[in-house]
Each structure stands twice: as C-alpha cells, then as structure tokens.
Amino acid sequence: MKKIFFLLLVCFASFNSTAQTYDSIMLRKIFAEAMLHGQSYKNLEHLCKQIGGRLSGSPQAYNAVEYTNMLMKEMGAD
Numbered sequence: 173m174k175k176i177f178f179l180l181l182v183c184f185a186s187f188n189s190t191a192q193t194y195d196s197i198m199l200r201k202i203f204a205e206a207m208l209h210g211q212s213y214k215n216l217e218h219l220c221k222q223i224g225g226r227l228s229g230s231p232q233a234y235n236a237v238e239y240t241n242m243l244m245k246e247m248g249a250d
Contacts (some may be wrong), residue, residue, distance in 0.1 A: 215243060 200202065219226075219236055226233040 218239065223235045223239065224232050226236045
C-alpha cells in the first residue's frame with residue numbers, strides 16, 4: 173500500500189511541475205506579446221494626456237468611458 177501511495181505521489185509531483193513549467197512559458201509569451209505589440213501604454217497616454225483627470229460625474233469621466241467603450245468595441249468585446 174505504501175508503495176502505491178509513493179508511486180502516485182511521485183507521478184502527481186512530476187505532472188504538477190510539468191504543468192507549472194508550461195504555465196510559466198505561456199505567461200511569458202503573453203507578457204512578451206503585450207510588451208512588444210500591445211496598445212495599453214498608448215491608450216493610457218491618451219486617457220492621461222488628452223482626456224485628463226477623471227473625477228466622478230465630470231465631462232472627462234464621461235469622455236474616458238466613451239473612449240474606453242470605443243476601444244473595446246474595436247477589439248471585439250461585446
């Protein structure tokens with residue numbers, strides 16, 4: 173019984189480390205893609221420089237919501 177338990181434990185540990193390695197590689201690819209081809213800094217710059225401070229209820233807050241809504245629709249969000 174102890175041998176079966178030990179064997180299962182070893183199998184699970186090796187599977188778990190493989191899954192973590194795969195996850196790490198995939199996360200690194202997503203990060204690299206975002207940094208190389210992402211638009212987030214461009215969008216943030218537009219919000220900060222063009223629209224400005226966005227207090228709740230202000231015209232700038234409304235403009236920021238409209239701008240973000242437009243971006244999300246362009247990206248295919250529903």
